[in-house]
Amino acid sequence: MVWIFFIYGLLFGSFYMALADRWCQNKSIIKPRSHCDYCGHTLAFYELIPVLSYIFLGGKCKECKKRLSIVYPLVELLTGGLFAMAYYLYGLSPKLIIMLALASLLVITYVSDFKYLVILDVPLLIVCVIVFGVILWTEGLVSGLWHLISGIIMFLMMLLVKIVGDKKFKRESLGGGDVKLSFLFGLTLNFYLGVLVLVIGSFLTYPMAVYYIFKKKEVEIPFGPFLVTGLVIVFVLQNQLTEILRLLIL
Numbered sequence: 469m470v471w472i473f474f475i476y477g478l479l480f481g482s483f484y485m486a487l488a489d490r491w492c493q494n495k496s497i498i499k500p501r502s503h504c505d506y507c508g509h510t511l512a513f514y515e516l517i518p519v520l521s522y523i524f525l526g527g528k529c530k531e532c533k534k535r536l537s538i539v540y541p542l543v544e545l546l547t548g549g550l551f552a553m554a555y556y557l558y559g560l561s562p563k564l565i566i567m568l569a570l571a572s573l574l575v576i577t578y579v580s581d582f583k584y585l586v587i588l589d590v591p592l593l594i595v596c597v598i599v600f601g602v603i604l605w606t607e608g609l610v611s612g613l614w615h616l617i618s619g620i621i622m623f624l625m626m627l628l629v630k631i632v633g634d635k636k637f638k639r640e641s642l643g644g645g646d647v648k649l650s651f652l653f654g655l656t657l658n659f660y661l662g663v664l665v666l667v668i669g670s671f672l673t674y675p676m677a678v679y680y681i682f683k684k685k686e687v688e689i690p691f692g693p694f695l696v697t698g699l700v701i702v703f704v705l706q707n708q709l710t711e712i713l714r715l716l717i718l
């Protein structure tokens with residue numbers, strides 16, 4: 469079963485990348501069919517097999533022989549790995565659904581935010597609805613409402629940080645997408661663990677920020693991918709982290 473999830477992950481990873489690419493460029497999802505970015509050559513079915521096509525074609529387009537990005541097979545492998553891990557950890561349980569949704573958002577955000585500095589609203593909204601649905605189903609209405617309130621508090625908190633930051637630095641300090649993402653952290657994990665996602669996300673951003681400061685480059689560093697990575701980490705380790713938080717607070 470783990471292998472089936474791995475293979476599904478490869479296929480979904482390939483699909484999510486195409487989806488994120490097309491949405492960020494405001495292209496239709498269905499037409500035109502998948503094609504080479506350089507020469508426009510329409511890809512045949514055997515050129516669309518995740519990872520394997522890349523290996524068989526030697527990482528080059530069949531028509532124009534331009535080198536294809538290694539990022540594509542890597543992201544496919546990442547999605548496969550996350551899907552397999554989701555099944556391995558949670559089996560066929562409600563938590564599996566949440567984990568698959570978070571893994572999907574992770575992959576889409578990697579492509580959209582690293583490549584285009586955009587966090588797409590529609591995938592985020594879909595994931596919020598799925599997560600909220602599963603919580604209502606497994607934990608009931610009262611718990612569901614607490615999760616919802618946590619999400620709203622986190623959203624307002626980050627919005628405040630953004631407003632103060634924008635004024636202080638006189639430029640966009642925090643993307644609107646990052647503020648919207650915070651809602652999902654509270655919704656999925658409740659308040660304390662939600663805040664922990666922000667802390668871990670910031671730590672993960674640190675090496676990249678230091679790298680650019682070192683290189684003296686003025687670039688906008690995408691925060692979204694690191695935040696969603698933090699979310700997946702905290703979600704997987706939530707029991708252990710809750711214990712640690714309890715020891716620290718008591």
Ligand SMILES: [Zn+2]
Nearest residue numbers: 504507529532
């Ligand atoms: Zn080509």
